């Protein structure tokens with residue numbers, strides 16, 4: 011059950027039973043927990059499987075896929091509990107092989123761009139397909155006409171091209187490059203969240219340790235919900251920081267990212283400690 015309007019990535023409730031679906035509909039339409047965003051709701055078949063994000067740069071008839079990534083959207087370990095905007099991502103994900111990715115381009119992205127063109131829209135920009143890898147193949151959960159957070163952090167640290175040039179070319183309707191170039195390394199991103207998130211998050215807690223984290227090899231920290239009050243850095247949103255680690259393999263990237271996380275603290279800080287873990291288990295590493 012999904013609130014049709016904008017709800018900061020939190021408006022979709024995955025329900026196991028019809029009773030849970032009715033409860034979700036009541037929260038949206040009667041209790042109005044998402045305000046006007048829940049005035050209209052969407053009810054869809056529940057899909058099961060691993061979720062992946064496939065982002066593409068679209069310019070007219072050119073569609074360049076970015077390396078796929080996985081974002082862990084749920085609040086709890088083992089992908090359980092409420093949806094958030096995203097608690098951590100890694101790129102590339104081995105959940106999609108080259109043949110499946112080709113199929114996604116052919117059967118999902120190209121027809122979507124064609125359908126937009128038939129409606130008189132020549133789409134230029136990022137098309138983000140949120141997909142579920144179901145036993146029956148990849149199915150679309152959502153499209154966004156933007157990059158993802160935290161997918162972007164995990165993806166762009168690997169990009170070996172000048173994104174400003176790519177964005178300029180896309181906006182002019184023609185991509186000069188023949189494909190996007192990626193560094194042969196893995197990136198993992200772990201989101202540090204404030205107490206209360208994904209509900210109303212507490213603000214104003216002092217953050218320490220970012221410089222120590224950034225001093226570690228392969229670690230980059232991005233700010234999201236932070237604020238500089240005189241010389242104190244404090245929390246100012248639900249998802250506070252994204253801590254990214256790079257390395258030759260996913261295991262190395264995760265080790266770097268969690269090494270960075272261990273240096274940072276603020277009251278109420280929490281994060282998922284299992285980003286990429288299922289995939290590592292599948293890879294046998």
Ligand code: GLY
Pocket residue numbers: 019081095096154157158159160161
């Ligand atoms: N991480 C999910 C999104 O950006 O929509």
